[in-house]
Amino acid sequence: MPMNCLGSRLAVATIAVSFILALPAFAQFAPPAARPAAPKTAASPRAASCHNGANFDRFLADVKQKAVAAGVSQRALSEASPYLVYDQGIVNRDRGQRVFGQLFTEFAGRMAAPYRMQNGQQHIKTYAAAFARAEKEYGVPPAVIAAFWGLESDFGANMGNLPTLKSLVSLAYDCRRSEMFVNETIAALKVIDRGDLTPEEMIGSWAGELGQTQFLPTHYVNYAVDYDGDGRRDLLRSAPDVIGSTANYIANGLKWRRGEPWLEEIKVPQNLPWDQTDLTVQQPRAKWAQLGVTYPDGRPLPNDNLAASVLLPMGRTGPAFMAYPNFAAYTEWNNSLIYSTTAGYLASRIAGAAPMRRPAGQVTQLPFNELKELQQLLVRAGFNVGKVDGVLGQQSRAAVKAMQIKYSLPADSWPTAELLARMRGGTAQAQPASAIR
Template sequence: MRNFSTTHFLPGAVLLAILSGPQQASSQPAPAPVRPAPARPAVAPQPRPAAVPRPAAVPGEQPAARPVATAPRGGAACHNGMSFDRFLSELKQKAVAEGVSQRAMAEAAPYLVYDQSIVNRDRGQRVFGQVFTEFSRNRASDGAAKNAQARIRMHQAAFNLAEKEYGVPPAVIAAFWGLESSFGAELGKLHTLPSLVSLAYDCRRSEMFQKETIAALKIVDRGDLTASEMIGSWAGELGQTQFLPTHYFNYAVDYDGDGHRNLLSSAPDVIGSTANYIANGLKWRRGEPWLQEVRAPQNLASSFPWDQADLTIKLPRSKWAQLGVTFADGKPLPNDDLPASMLLPMGRTGPAFLAYANFAAYTEWNNSLIYSTTAGYLAARIAGAAPMRQPSAPVAQLPLNELKELQQLLVRAGFNVGKIDGIMGQLSRTAVKTMQIKYGLPADSWPTAELLARMRGPRAEPAAAVMPQAR
């Protein structure tokens, strides 16, 4: 659910880097201590399998078997040339120092091997070019909402208990569950430990994956999963809502009463654990909304303060109402002080939403704006919201080569946009808005041909002096 991608749609957790790119990377909040589980009524116990059989190979993925690729000769530069064997020995010592038993270490040993193909995948992620309306049409359709509603009915007791205990609505849990793994239908087919330890040895995110490897060993030691059962995405995420091992260890709960926290095959455990993570890891606010579709006054394009449409700017709903914003069906917004941001995932001519404090849980879960907005919208649809209004005309999108060119021009003008890759993450969107203000264009953060044409003119001067301010 965090920082990884492939070109597949599922598991949903691997969508992040495709949709957001390196420039949007964000740190995760430190996991809250897991409080002792209160006594709960039993919720649909499910038998724990002895082991998950290794699946056969599928096109595009290696079989779930012990990797045979060897570590680079000469060792990794970030480890002062240390060989993989030496690195692994030191990592094992760290794990033991953190309380992992020798029994768990011995069980995991056959899987603590280097796999260069995992590192190659991590470095060779390809760009995913769908815009929000296309992605949401596929992933948040009427059928997806109805399927999620059926799952809620199927596991009503677990959903009700999770909402009572953690304050997270069933629709929110079900939306993530469906997006991440199609309710467990697509979990990935690779052993987790080789992926984790290979990425730990690689220099790109070594410290992060050392922690994830140790967390996975702690999961084995606790008895939730065996080392052989740990099969998931190539990036090392586990379970039907694709938890990183640190989140699995800290937030997984035993909701079916069988003594194990099994997020691979126990639906109650998936529901309770996902609710626990959203509530305590992502700081969900009980009883508050997350995302609502609205309508901005298009006929006032010359005067409406589009620069205020930014997740970093929060205004009371009464203020948005004064500016002419209504619900999507034309009904007035409540005249209250509940703070909300205007979210325009495709600029002023595309869909518009009010994003509330709880929307931060979505951007923390996956910091891709396309994914997080789709997840919030899908949850709203599951909860009974009407289908999103489609734009009256197709929203113009610059092709990839022109998006890269625009980023290059923004860098020339003094902005930091991260990697020049054509992915318009938050840094690029902020720079676009600043330049729109400079040129007197509607400042909705959406890259347009008009802005590109203006910036192709005389060399753009640094625009730090016109950074937008909240009103």
């Protein structure tokens, strides 16, 4: 199930986007194409080195053997076989993902727009019984489910238009994440085996996600539930099944804490210890209140021990949020900070929260080439930032914060021209882990 979104949420998870997000799937999909009676057979690729030189047909035979060992019936394999073909185009999409710079306020303004909030509220009214049942059984508020539903497919309007089995088996044969997609292929066969979907019904994103909240097949197998009582778990067409299954995944897969908040906008003082504004740092709300953190209108935070982190997706001059333990469900669903914060914010809006305040002034983001240069300088300073690609993920954020501490700059993890200038002037050695906290 969910963990991606960028053409697929998998792509965001792969590059761990924080400040830069590739174009999400729901913005790319055309209306689903007519479903063919059987797909055309693709040309066989060159033998992949990670499979000991085995060609695709030999590799596929091995996958089928593994599926049988995992309990998949010969009937399901026979039905699926015409769709288990290689498509180099899928692999090319996986390897050729493009990214673009976008500030959180721009992305959230587009993806958490009023129409999507209103759509979410209307769906909660339309399917009130299913939402109420899901909240009672799983403890997940309707607004949380509706926000993911809206972001992932615009409530079923854009689920993808590519044959799922072909996507999965092509990515399984590719060497980049072979084991993962072999497991996803077998899970998709299990979905067919238990009668939830037929092979020809399995149409979704290029990364093999299915349904209105874009479940990976393993999560479809483990968390999909039959909420409309028709004997099938249909996440393509049944709104009750979508609602119940999404709640089940959030509660049991992502460990949602019943009755607790997830994300609230706050106002932070100018003298806040910026090195404490990190998802890895949790303090009781009473402690944050002592430090001068309030609600946006100046109301005080509750004087209690509920753990929370201060989240600054655009640094100290941008919007500020109180992120509670339940926010971990959002970063687990999609580890892109810009996506997870937008999803949490949209859920709060659907639940009735006011629109977030706009920054008092312009928040500047470094251009792509300078972000990449900053990463290179961080690597020279001894940090592991992952791939040097101009995409600042969590590792790069941590490195930025450490260097801000070294240079006595506000340590809010936001890359600035001042930090870049300091690092150009003389690369310093990495700080010990204790200095990053």
